[in-house]
Amino acid sequence: MGTRKKILSLLLMIVLLLPIGMGLHVEAADETKQVDVLFTHDTHSHLNSFSTIVDGEQKEVGGFARIKTLIDEKKKANPDTLVLDGGDFSMGTLIQTVYDTEAAELRMLGFLGYDVTTFGNHEYDYRSKGLVNMLKAAVKSGETLPALVVCNVDWDSMEQTGLSDGQQQIQSAFETYGVKDYVVLQKGNVKIAVLGVFGTDALKCAPTCELIFKDPVEAVKETVEEIKKNEDVDMIACVSHGGTWEDESKSEDEILAKAVPDIDLIISGHSHTELKTAICHGDTYVVSCGEYGRNLGSLSMTQKADGRWELTDYTLIPVSSEVEPDQATQERINALMDTVDTNYLAGFGYTREEVLAENAVEFNSLDEMGTKHEELNLGDIMSDAYIYAVENSEYFDGDPVDVAVVPSGTVRDTYTKGNLTVEDIFNSFSLGIGKDGVPGYPLIDAYLTGKELKLAAEVDASVSDFMTTARLYCSGLNFTYNPNRMILNKVTDCYLTRKDGERIEIQNDQLYHVVTDLYTGQMLGSVMDLSYGLLSLQPKDKDGHPIENLEDYAIMEGNRELKAWDAIARYMQSFDDTDGDGIANVPEYYAMTHGRKVVDDSKNIIDLVKHPNKFSAIIIMICLIVVAIIVLVIILIRKLIRRARKKNSESKEE
Numbered sequence: 001m002g003t004r005k006k007i008l009s010l011l012l013m014i015v016l017l018l019p020i021g022m023g024l025h026v027e028a029a030d031e032t033k034q035v036d037v038l039f040t041h042d043t044h045s046h047l048n049s050f051s052t053i054v055d056g057e058q059k060e061v062g063g064f065a066r067i068k069t070l071i072d073e074k075k076k077a078n079p080d081t082l083v084l085d086g087g088d089f090s091m092g093t094l095i096q097t098v099y100d101t102e103a104a105e106l107r108m109l110g111f112l113g114y115d116v117t118t119f120g121n122h123e124y125d126y127r128s129k130g131l132v133n134m135l136k137a138a139v140k141s142g143e144t145l146p147a148l149v150v151c152n153v154d155w156d157s158m159e160q161t162g163l164s165d166g167q168q169q170i171q172s173a174f175e176t177y178g179v180k181d182y183v184v185l186q187k188g189n190v191k192i193a194v195l196g197v198f199g200t201d202a203l204k205c206a207p208t209c210e211l212i213f214k215d216p217v218e219a220v221k222e223t224v225e226e227i228k229k230n231e232d233v234d235m236i237a238c239v240s241h242g243g244t245w246e247d248e249s250k251s252e253d254e255i256l257a258k259a260v261p262d263i264d265l266i267i268s269g270h271s272h273t274e275l276k277t278a279i280c281h282g283d284t285y286v287v288s289c290g291e292y293g294r295n296l297g298s299l300s301m302t303q304k305a306d307g308r309w310e311l312t313d314y315t316l317i318p319v320s321s322e323v324e325p326d327q328a329t330q331e332r333i334n335a336l337m338d339t340v341d342t343n344y345l346a347g348f349g350y351t352r353e354e355v356l357a358e359n360a361v362e363f364n365s366l367d368e369m370g371t372k373h374e375e376l377n378l379g380d381i382m383s384d385a386y387i388y389a390v391e392n393s394e395y396f397d398g399d400p401v402d403v404a405v406v407p408s409g410t411v412r413d414t415y416t417k418g419n420l421t422v423e424d425i426f427n428s429f430s431l432g433i434g435k436d437g438v439p440g441y442p443l444i445d446a447y448l449t450g451k452e453l454k455l456a457a458e459v460d461a462s463v464s465d466f467m468t469t470a471r472l473y474c475s476g477l478n479f480t481y482n483p484n485r486m487i488l489n490k491v492t493d494c495y496l497t498r499k500d501g502e503r504i505e506i507q508n509d510q511l512y513h514v515v516t517d518l519y520t521g522q523m524l525g526s527v528m529d530l531s532y533g534l535l536s537l538q539p540k541d542k543d544g545h546p547i548e549n550l551e552d553y554a555i556m557e558g559n560r561e562l563k564a565w566d567a568i569a570r571y572m573q574s575f576d577d578t579d580g581d582g583i584a585n586v587p588e589y590y591a592m593t594h595g596r597k598v599v600d601d602s603k604n605i606i607d608l609v610k611h612p613n614k615f616s617a618i619i620i621m622i623c624l625i626v627v628a629i630i631v632l633v634i635i636l637i638r639k640l641i642r643r644a645r646k647k648n649s650e651s652k653e654e
Contacts, residue, residue, distance in 0.1 A: 033234060033303040034312075035190045036081040038074055040067070041241075041269030042291040043085070044092025044122065044412070045105055047333045049325070050427065051416045053365035054294070058416045061318070062293040064333060065325030068112050070296050070317055072326065075113065080188035083113055085146065086269025087196075087241035088120025090134075092292065092412055093427045094352055095336060097344040097439040100130040103138035104336040106145060111332060114146040115185055118196030118239040120269060121206035126433045128166030128210050132173040139177055149196030149239065151181035152219030154212045166210040181223050184231050190303075193233040195223050199242030199252045202270050207522040216242060216252065217259045224262050235264045235301070235309060243271030244279065244288060257284040264309045265301065276316065283308040289316050292413075344439065345422065348566055352423040356572040357584040361591045363415045369408035370468040373483070375597040377590045378414055379473020382406045382429065382568055386443060386515045387475050389567030392574070395557045399542070402496060402512040403453065403476040407520050409469025410441075410564075420572060420586070429565045431519050435551040441518040442554035442561035446539035446547060448514050450506040453477060454494045455537060460597070461490035473596075478503075480598040485608050492600060492611065511544055517564040521550040 049063030074081050089105045090096055098104060109117055124131055138145055153174075158167050182195035197216045203209065213219075220238065227236060242252030249255075253268040258281050266286045268275075274290035278299070289297035300313040341351050364376040386404035390396060413428045432441035448456070460472040461481035480493040496504040496512075506512075521539060539547045547553055555562040575584035600607070 031189070033190050035187055035192065035235065035301050035309075036074065036078045037084060037237075037265070037297075037299050037301070038071060038081055039084045039086065039267045039287065039297040039299075040289060040293055040295075041086025041239075041267060042088040042120070042272050043105070043293045044088055044291065045090050045096045045099075045430070046093055046292040047095050047104065047108055047336070048093070049319075049321070050093075050292070050413070051418070051424075052292075052294075053363075053367075053414055053416065056365075060321045063319065063325060063330075064108050064112060064293065065327070065330040066319045066323040067293055067296055068326040068329040069323055070319065071113055074298065078188075080190075082185065082187050082192060082194075082237075083115050084194065084237065084239050084267050085109060085114050085117035086120075086239050086267045086288075087118040087198075087202075088122045088269055089117060090120075091122035091125050091432075092430050094340045094344070094423050094430075096125075096430060098336070098339050099439070100126055100133035101137055101343070102336055102339055103134045103141065106134065106138045107141055107143050108329075108333065108336075110143055110145040111329065116147045116149055116183060116194045116196070116239055118148065118241055118269075119150050119198055120241045121198075121202040121209070122431075124206045124209040124211075125431065126439070127208045128170055130433065132169045135173040135177045135179075145177075147183045147194075148177060148179045149182055149194060150179065150198055151195050151223040152197050152214040152216055154214045157212050164210060170211060182227060184233060190235060191231075191233045192235045192237055193227045193231055194237045194239060195220065195227070196239045197242065197256070199240065199270055201243060201252065202241045205523075207519075216240075217256055220256060220260050220263070224260055228262065234303065234307075236262055237265040237267070238263050239267045239269070241270045242268065244268050244273045244275070244286060245271060253286050254279060254281060257281040257286050260284075265299075267297075274316065278311055278314050280311070285311050287314065293319055295319060347438070348563075350422045350569070352421065352426075354422045355419045355583055356422060356425060356569055357420045357575055357586050358579070358581075359415055359417055359420050359586040361415075361586050361588070362417065363590070366411065366414050369411060369471060373465065373471065374599050375593040375595070376473060377593065378411065379406050379408070380475070380594070380596065381415075381571070381586075381590050382411065383473050383475035385568040385571035386564070388571045388574060389562060390443065390515055390555060392570070393555075393557055393562065399513055401476070401515050403448075403474055403514045405456070405477075405514065405516040405520065406473045407469060407523075408464075408471040408473070409523070410517055410519055415586075419583075422569060425569045425572060426565045429517075429568060431517075434518065434554055434561045434563070436554075436559075436561050438561065438563070440561075440563035440565050443515050443564055443567060444518050444521055444550055444553045445542075445555055446514050446516070446521065446550070446553060447511045447542055447544070448537060448539065449508065450510050450512060451508040452537045453496075453506055453512055453514075454491065454508075457481070457491045457494045458488060459537075462487045475596075478596050478598075480600050482600045482602060482607060484601065484603050486612075489612060492607075493598075511540065511542070513542075514539075515555070518550060518554065 046062050047064045049060050051060050090099055095104045182193050185192050197220050198213055199216055203213055240253050244253050245251045253266050261282045263284050268286050268288045272291040273288040275288045279286040287297055289295040295316040296319055298315050298317055301309040302312045304310050363378045383404040383406045387401045390401050410431055412430050433439050434442040457479040464471040476496055478495055478497050479491050481490040482492055573584055578585045
């Protein structure tokens, strides 16, 4: 009996311990998978923190040193946090001037611990050569770099027609860097595929891009199928430079989410959208955190029983002055910024911290340029600066500038109260590069007829509500528009003004001297497309001959282009020193508006229909034709119904 008791006791112990062992095994097998993600997009070279207007208040925001602190805090809690970026990491501050030699933005993303990024339209601003040199400089640095992914470059089409020199160079640079359609990352017990895609609107906003791209949706479908076929992954994420828009039918990343339901997460760049709540279509989440690194997106996802993922936490963390900057990161940024003074600003006679003017004026915020359709003082001062710089250049030929034009899409930030430095001014208008290969878009000389100037006002009044980057701010051109009138017939008054405010009536056939920046000229075609060809502006030389290549009409000072940002800097320096401290002061003139763009919100029927232009007649005719076609279709349908009824009744009688 003693032996039997021992055996029974042993068996009982095994039985008691077996569920525990089995329970541990089952728990490990059924362990819920979870992933944490941090993300940004559209940081636009904003490595340093900066002063701007947020919700009506002047604040210091952003900065990679603060973002590094936040990333480190998150990784301390979860070392397997995935860090993603949605493109447009370049072009927006002075550091972009060494984009092609230092690759500062990409290197800093690597230093901060980003896993993956993609290309935005502004990565092509310095043309093929600039992009190629940037990628090579990044690799040459030997530093840790994020993976670069984009799945819809159409190499096959380009190879069939023969690669251009620029396309060949980009292809080689992509191979050197290791650009792929997608990458697979292991984060803890979660295997994640991350693909990248370049949007349709992004391509329209990249006039110097030489690459050809496949349809984003179709390319992503093919890539996701490839991932599902070849990779055993738990999650599929997409870093997209497509954007989201208020009109869901045109919101590219929402269209993508609906068309490719196997994607679990889309980091949506390009439109600078700040989504307080994630957009969800099916099991696909679309997220955005706004531009310039003002927020760091943070989210957590948990895998469901069916293998798909649920968003369990989502927040936009403000990158504010309350966040302590990481000193090692700031030191790296400072070292890179020093190369800007030496390699770029010295050629203009500036240093980045040089104070150009003191400002006590409250300028409108950058956001207001997209939400307010009226005269804004930020546009006023920039357009005035263009005329000042041209007419006060030692190379000025004496032909007065009639109109200067600044579209909202070229303005990158506002001016806050306090000292305005060279860096502040550059950052407010930081786009592009000229034919001379020097960063910064040049001002260009062109001539338009009086009729075309009126059309330009109509573009602003009628088209810019659909394309807010096309809102125009002018010096020398004043107009009144009624938003309630018929499209393409909203402008009710349009005239020129001299410096003394004298009104000058516009003569339709006369040529007028217009100054704007190169990017605006290059994007003119896209704006015109929105009018379906009804509005046509053809820049001309002073003799009235059409301009074929706008780059050839850059305003030159000897062998140097007059850059748009430098024009603004010179204007700031020209102001009077009103408080006697040796520094110019922004005049109170800019604290108010001056009737350059007047909104007449009348709904009076007479005001809505008086003075119709030719576009009204065209639109009315089109509407009448459409109505006539509808009426004819209805008549035809009724006849067909009658015939069908007649046949039915005849067949019943038989």
